[in-house]
Amino acid sequence: RIGNGTEPFVPVPNEPNSIFIQTPQYLLLSPDSRNIDGLISFVYNSGCESTNITSYLCDRAILAPMNDVVSKIKTRMISRLAISEMSYYSSDSIDDSCPSHSTLEALYPTEFLNTIVIPGLPDHILQLKIGVPIMLLRNLDPSRGLCNGTRLIVTQLTGCVIEGEIITGKAIGSRVYIPRIVTTSSQYKWPFKLRRRQFPVRLSYVMTINRSQGQTLNRVGATCHLMSSHTVNYMWHFQELHHQTACKFSLKIAQFHMSIAHIM
Structure with a gap:
């Protein structure tokens, strides 16, 4: 109805140029779960604290519009696993093909390059534990099911490779090894x-x-975070059951006053 323009609009004081709709109460999350921990509990219940539920992990996820929000929630999630963690650090540099390469290297030291987060590129610091779900960001070997977007469960961590079990696509159940690769941004x-x-x-x-x-x-x-002077946090969830789409679309609205850090 929203897409067709048939959903009634609700006027909001001091927002003459914005359009709002009224969310039905039955679609809202309960007041005591309107926070990040509540969202995690809805999606994963206690499953994120266990590492042996492959089928449980492969069909659920938390979504966020921005990478910095994703990073904060990832940190909260992985801290719940009471097993040892392994951190991998990237090697960053300015591509040799760039004009004035030596000048750019002087202006942008490695420490700055390490802080850069670009959609589609792996992070400088990758923190993993055995049993966590991961997603490939590049096509490595499509014939073996290693495609961009393939999800896996980490089964072993070494200094040179990550061993994982594929949990999506045509190669479900296959054990594969993922090496470090060089990725160049635009x-x-x-x-x-x-x-x-x-x-x-x-x-x-x-x-x-x-x-x-x-x-x-x-x-x-x-x-979803709308970063403005009056930051609003929207949370929603849905379920698809068997061949029926039983879409329970919950829109959670909470008020924050400063930055993304306050969602924690």
């Missing part, structure tokens, strides 16, 4: 191309909404 918003050598994966407990396209998920929670 120029994005800096006057250079970033060259990053890192494992091409990210935790898939939570992902950006764009990254979730093409995924088959049965249980989803999402948080």
Whole structure:
């Protein structure tokens, strides 16, 4: 009805140029669960604290519109697993093909390059534990099911490779090894191309909404942050049951006054 323009609009004081709709009460999350922990509990219940539920992890995820929100929720999620963690650090540099390469290297030291987060590129610091779900960010070997967007469960962590079990696509159940690769960005918003050598994966407990396209998920929670002087946090979830789409679309609204850090 929203797309067709038939949903009634609700006027909001001091917002003459915006359009709002009234969310039915039955679609809202309960007041005591209107926070990040509540969203995690809805999507994963106690499953994120266990590492042996492959089928449980493969069909659910938390979605967020921005990578910085994704990072904060990932940190909260992985801290719940009471097993040892392994951290992998990328090797970053400015691509040799960039004009004035030596000048750019002087202006943008490695420490700055490490802080850059670009959609589609792995993070500088990758923190993993055995049993966590991850998603491939690049096509490595499509014939073996290693495609961009493939989800896996980490089964072993070493210094050189990550061993994982594929849980989506045509190669479900296959054990594979993921190496570090070199990924080069487009120029994005800096006057250079970033060259990053890192494992091409990210935790898939939570992902950006764009990254979730093409995924088959049965249980989803999402948080959308409108960064303004009156920050509003929207959370929704839906379920698809068997061949019927029983869409329970919950829109959660909470008020925050400053930055994304306050969602924690």
